[in-house]
Amino acid sequence: xxxxxxxxxxxxxxMGMQTAFAQMRSPLSVxxxxxxxxxxxxxxDYTDKTSFRGWTAGLQYHLNDRLSxxxxxxxxxxxxxxPRAVYHIDGGEISAVQTRTLQVVPILATVQYQLAxxxxxVIPYVGLAAGAASMEYNKFYGEFxxxxxxxxxxxxxxxxxxxxxxxGSPLLxxxxxxxxxxxxxxxxxxxxNVIQANVGLRLHIN
Amino acid sequence: xxxxxxLMSAMLGLAVSISSCxxxxxxNMTDEESRIYVTxxxxxxxxxxxxxxxxxxxxxxxxxxxxxxRALTDYDKKLIADVSAxxxxxxYTLVGKSAKPDLAVNLTRIDNTYSAIYxxxxxxxxxxxxxxxxxxxxxxYGYYWPSYYQVYQRERAVSIDLIDLKNPKNNELVAIWNAMxxxxxxxxxxxxxxxxxAVFAQSAYLTTSK
Numbered sequence: 001x002x003x004x005x006x007x008x009x010x011x012x013x014x015m016g017m018q019t020a021f022a023q024m025r026s027p028l029s030v031x032x033x034x035x036x037x038x039x040x041x042x043x044x045d046y047t048d049k050t051s052f053r054g055w056t057a058g059l060q061y062h063l064n065d066r067l068s069x070x071x072x073x074x075x076x077x078x079x080x081x082x083p084r085a086v087y088h089i090d091g092g093e094i095s096a097v098q099t100r101t102l103q104v105v106p107i108l109a110t111v112q113y114q115l116a117x118x119x120x121x122v123i124p125y126v127g128l129a130a131g132a133a134s135m136e137y138n139k140f141y142g143e144f145x146x147x148x149x150x151x152x153x154x155x156x157x158x159x160x161x162x163x164x165x166x167x168g169s170p171l172l173x174x175x176x177x178x179x180x181x182x183x184x185x186x187x188x189x190x191x192x193n194v195i196q197a198n199v200g201l202r203l204h205i206n
Numbered sequence: 207x208x209x210x211x212x213l214m215s216a217m218l219g220l221a222v223s224i225s226s227c228x229x230x231x232x233x234n235m236t237d238e239e240s241r242i243y244v245t246x247x248x249x250x251x252x253x254x255x256x257x258x259x260x261x262x263x264x265x266x267x268x269x270x271x272x273x274x275x276r277a278l279t280d281y282d283k284k285l286i287a288d289v290s291a292x293x294x295x296x297x298y299t300l301v302g303k304s305a306k307p308d309l310a311v312n313l314t315r316i317d318n319t320y321s322a323i324y325x326x327x328x329x330x331x332x333x334x335x336x337x338x339x340x341x342x343x344x345x346x347y348g349y350y351w352p353s354y355y356q357v358y359q360r361e362r363a364v365s366i367d368l369i370d371l372k373n374p375k376n377n378e379l380v381a382i383w384n385a386m387x388x389x390x391x392x393x394x395x396x397x398x399x400x401x402x403x404a405v406f407a408q409s410a411y412l413t414t415s416k
Contacts, residue, residue, distance in 0.1 A: 077229060091246055092247055095405070097235075097239040140232075142389045
């Protein structure tokens with residue numbers, strides 16, 4: 001929550017700094033993207049299925065033609081059901097169908113740098129995000145849940161493109177790839193590594 | 207600024223509404239998938255040191271509604287028959303309880319459906335009235351539930367217990383193995399075969415041959 005607060009404060013500070021850039025678009029933009037995420041590393045030991053249940057949304061405040069800062073959140077759910085198997089536990093065994101879920105809600109501060117001028121037909125950019133993520137680990141043995149909630153640091157570099165719907169249009173198509181890392185440890189997971197593809201829209205609003 | 211705040215609350219609303227449509231693992235789960243079969247054993251026990259067993263002639267039914275009883279429904283008869291057959295298949299010899307069996311098999315159906323009271327080993331002393339150690343020829347004894355008996359649940363369940371009758375300790379009969387059947391349909395007669403097969407299959411150490 002702290003990072004959310006800091007992000008908001010940062011944004012308010014940026015508003016105060018509003019200077020006379022020759023901008024084509026209003027400085028504040030919002031984006032909403034649909035996300036597909038692929039687990040990597042030890043997260044694959046927990047669930048190796050690609051997640052098609054996710055979205056991400058953010059606010060960016062453009063300090064100038066190139067640089068913007070903002071805030072990003074979202075949701076991603078990893079889900080995998082394993083057929084009945086016998087698991088060895090301390091002093092015994094459990095025969096169960098395991099359903100493994102991990103729900104991730106990050107709240108990250110972002111910095112983006114655009115690699116082309118705002119009047120370009122395609123505006124590539126690179127970005128970096130850091131903050132905290134809520135990790136909800138829930139492993140079901142049959143109908144019985146083994147659940148752990150935790151907040152953990154997360155960092156997420158990003159490359160992407162914005163394609164305006166016409167020159168100077170406040171509406172842009174957005175596509176990006178993010179790699180997210182978190183030193184998250186839970187049972188078989190020793191760290192959280194995910195590559196995520198997002199497509200959506202960005203709208204300059206203010 | 208007002209607009210930003212408005213936008214942010216809209217985003218938050220969106221976040222909450224979308225995340226609430228996360229996949230519910232309990233939906234689309236069949237009864238078979240919902241069930242778990244847990245076995246616990248005493249690590250220090252050599253299961254090959256036992257040769258004979260006897261099994262209770264009925265199934266204890268304990269519930270939080272206070273109507274504890276011993277029952278012999280068709281389900282109970284099938285459970286007794288299946289567990290006996292599984293023990294015999296593991297190499298143990300079924301004898302009458304008067305023939306000084308090495309092991310006693312207690313069968314219990316637990317119904318905690320209507321309350322959130324945890325059923326833990328401490329509560330098991332309550333079975334004494336149904337499987338009083340007197341039943342096994344040990345008047346005045348109690349049961350000892352070792353720490354590996356980590357049994358907690360709040361729903362219908364079935365418990366199969368192996369009690370060591372050869373080595374009572376401090377006036378207590380020690381439980382050396384437990385199988386706990388949990389989930390939907392554990393009281394359904396159609397599932398007895400597969401459940402009993404599963405718990406004995408996953409306990410490879412439970413055998414008379416080394």
